[in-house]
Amino acid sequence: MPAFERRCFAMAVVLGLLYLVLLPFKPYPLSWLLKPIPMLLFAVLAWRAWPGKIGICLGVGFVAAAAGDFFLDYGARDGLFIQALSAFLINQLAFIAGFALMARGKPWMRWRMLPVTLYSILLAVWLVPAAGAYQIPVAIYLLCLYAMALMACRVEDKTGLLWLGAMLFVIADSLIGVNKFAQPFAYAIPIIVACYFTGQTLIVLGVRRWKHPSAVSAARSRHACPRG
Template identity: 60%
Template sequence: MAIALGLAYIALIPWLPYPGSWVLKPLPMLIYAALIWRAFPGAVGRWLALGYLAAAFGDFFLDYGARDGLFRQALAAFLVNQIAFLVAFAKLAAGSPWRWRRAAPAIAYGVLLATWLVPQAGALQVHVSVYIACLLGMVVMACRVEAAPRLLWLGAMLFLLADSLIGVNKFAAPFPNAVLVIVSLYFTGQTLIALGLLRHRARAA
């Protein structure tokens, strides 16, 4: 159901804005929040559900605010998303080794991105810096959860790319079909994270 709703939103992007788009966009993340909360007991499930709930708010703010109108609110919502995922992944990865080689491409990309993007963010330089740091922290922690790179790892990488392109398109280098590209990467990344978490839970059980 969540995948079908997400694909429907992506298919209708050429017709944005249309009535109810701000309702359709957050629905997949709300469904993922419920699924993950039920699959993971205790604190891990609550943190993961909070992450997806915050992502739903971020989706609402971006769509309802026509991307720029409520950008600060969307940035704050997705920051909560990143921090909640970071904490949940840290709990899931407790006792696992740090997999720096697996995380190295994301770290290198993040450093280059920050060097280029932050100076162009104007009054939001501090906000963007903190956001990139939390985003990278989430990806690094996601690299520890799985014994080998699987769906969760790939989803985190796509999420990093999608969120970075939001900043690139807004502050540095607007590009054609940005909404279609960003939303497609973002939805795929969030879906792979959810599927990866559910498979990780099934293997652990």
């Protein structure tokens, strides 16, 4: 990983951990700014790893995640919930497109899809009826979340970072719905944020591990060039 990208990744991780550490002190000024920055840095890393359509899709996904983070934090997780849900829906759709392009030519069915399929079915049966007026938006979102997870399962030949990150992302987003609509639970916010941030971090690491061949060639060329 080039020095610029290492710095971006390190800054994203440090800021994400800082947000987690400061959760007990909320509300505090500019927390709504601190939370989205790691996702914006991940957008840069994903775009640089996959030039072209895939990088654009992944970059849009992380930018949309940053917008969702902003709406959840600035809206105190209630006032701007629909805006946050819409932003994360764009996040899921962009990831679906990006992962599908990364998985071109790979099998459509893998055994690792089974756990997330069962989890998604049980979640939908429990959560959608409990969502009240939000039943349709929640159902659509859960379907897209499931589709994102399935596309992530197709990318890697073996279970890896991208798959694990997508699974944690599914857990984090589903716990938001569970806590809001079905069964509020203790320490919900730190658990959700930890799962979400870890999941997104693993996704960007997995994306970079499956780096586009043209990006790999360009990096090797830069490394091979003598410094003047």
